[in-house]
Amino acid sequence: MMTVKRLAATANVTPETVRYYVRTGLLRPVRDPINGYRRFSMADVNRLRFISLAKSLGFTLAEITKVLADAEVGESPCPRVRSIIRQRIGENRKHIDELLALQSRMELAERQWQGMDDGMPGGNSICRLIETMNA
Numbered sequence: 001m002m003t004v005k006r007l008a009a010t011a012n013v014t015p016e017t018v019r020y021y022v023r024t025g026l027l028r029p030v031r032d033p034i035n036g037y038r039r040f041s042m043a044d045v046n047r048l049r050f051i052s053l054a055k056s057l058g059f060t061l062a063e064i065t066k067v068l069a070d071a072e073v074g075e076s077p078c079p080r081v082r083s084i085i086r087q088r089i090g091e092n093r094k095h096i097d098e099l100l101a102l103q104s105r106m107e108l109a110e111r112q113w114q115g116m117d118d119g120m121p122g123g124n125s126i127c128r129l130i131e132t133m134n135a
Contacts, residue, residue, distance in 0.1 A: 001041060003039070003040070004038060006040075007040040007044060007048065011045055021048070021051065026051060027044055058092075059084060109129070112133070116132070
């Protein structure tokens with residue numbers, strides 16, 4: 001059995017992370033009957049490492065909670081995991097495409113503005129650099 005600090009060090013996370021996971025129910029330590037300290041087992045180390053791996057794949061804590069719940073009732077969490085990762089891949093691809101389009105617009109603007117003088121705001125103009133761009 002180990003303390004919060006030892007569990008954190010073993011799983012390469014901060015003690016604050018361990019405490020947060022305890023508060024949210026992701027980790028469920030036993031209480032030492034003598035001093036009331038939370039005590040963790042090797043199963044908790046494995047669970048914490050699983051949580052860290054899932055987070056590194058982009059899973060949210062809510063999603064990880066559902067995956068763990070599937071496993072705890074003896075159901076394979078793999079279909080849920082596959083579904084989540086497929087959804088996340090699609091979301092990431094869309095975000096990457098949006099960022100690439102933004103990068104292209106920014107680079108085009110920079111090229112177009114190279115020969116332009118700085119302007120002063122006045123009348124209907126705020127910044128002519130931006131105003132010369134087509135939306």
